[in-house]
């Protein structure tokens with residue numbers, strides 16, 4: 156490690172951080188202008204995008220404090236047995252880098268994680284020290300997302316929440332058996348213990364601020380977690396069930412899903428290929444159904460196929476509707492908000508617009524078409540004053556008719 160420049164360390168520690176999706180926007184195409192002598196790269200070191208609590212997209216310096224690690228998680232490039240270049244920032248270096256990037260207007264905040272060095276407490280202390288120096292010594296007002304180290308002293312987690320906007324503890328794998336097999340040094344109870352501690356501190360801080368206006372804030376952007384998809388045999392039904400329990404038990408703002416990426420010199424227990432990226436996308440869609448469309452986890456699970464996985468060719472909302480055709484068609488002029496939210500192709504905004512417009516007039520099919528991206532997807536599931544799908548909803552080939560014709564992700568579909 157001795158003798159590495161800040162830039163060399165940055166190259167190693169930003170690259171090492173890229174596997175963590177818990178801040179994150181993923182799914183973009185990989186482009187790099189190094190060879191073409193053009194400009195820009197989606198893989199450049201250190202900067203990722205995230206969403207602030209007010210919905211703005213912000214740029215974050217995303218680094219590990221160190222990629223040395225005493226744990227040996229099979230899926231991780233930074234595991235103790237991995238033969239990668241190692242580096243370590245001291246807290247002052249991480250602070251200087253953050254401030255330099257910030258002053259140049261490259262970033263609006265910091266996402267900081269770390270391999271485990273010496274002990275969980277020592278590692279957490281180092282992370283907290285970076286946040287403390289930024290906030291207290293440099294009056295840094297930018298966004299800070301700190302990774303909490305499961306098993307660290309609760310007092311350190313409490314301190315982390317005072318300085319950070321968001322905390323996250325990765326559950327890593329959807330099942331306890333997967334965690335035991337692929338991350339033998341990690342303990343599911345310890346991970347959930349840390350998440351429970353953050354939740355308790357969030358609740359306490361919220362209560363205190365109701366009583367005292369100047370009570371300190373605690374992680375105002377809440378807590379999140381990440382699950383790796385496709386590294387073990389867990390099905391989408393397992394993942395949806397786990398995510399739903401985590402939302403309920405720990406008041407999470409987000410569960411991030413990260414498709415497993417094969418790593419160099421991987422353990423033989425890991426799959427050789429990454430799962431299709433569309434699987435990660437379908438899980439995000441199912442997450443939205445639970446958070447914004449009123450679906451219960453069991454209903455999302457009903458959309459899975461015989462192998463317990465969500466279909467890849469159609470989105471989970473359409474998959475559910477095709478399985479429960481007797482819930483359709485719904486009359487857009489009379490249906491409840493909950494019923495309208497079940498219609499494939501109708502997003503939350505379109506449903507609100509339908510509810511607002513139908514107060515003044517009776518809606519026709521053309522009116523609904525103006526509110527949606529594709530009336531073809533909506534038509535079999537609704538009726539209006541001038542449209543009734545008759546046999547369309549029951550057609551055996553409806554799935555083939557509605558499945559997207561190309562491989563392109565339907566990023567903006569409802």
Ligand code: SF4
Pocket residue numbers: 224225226227228231232233234235269270271338
């Ligand atoms: S704790 Fe596990 S996942 Fe985290 S850096 Fe170490 S080996 Fe990787």
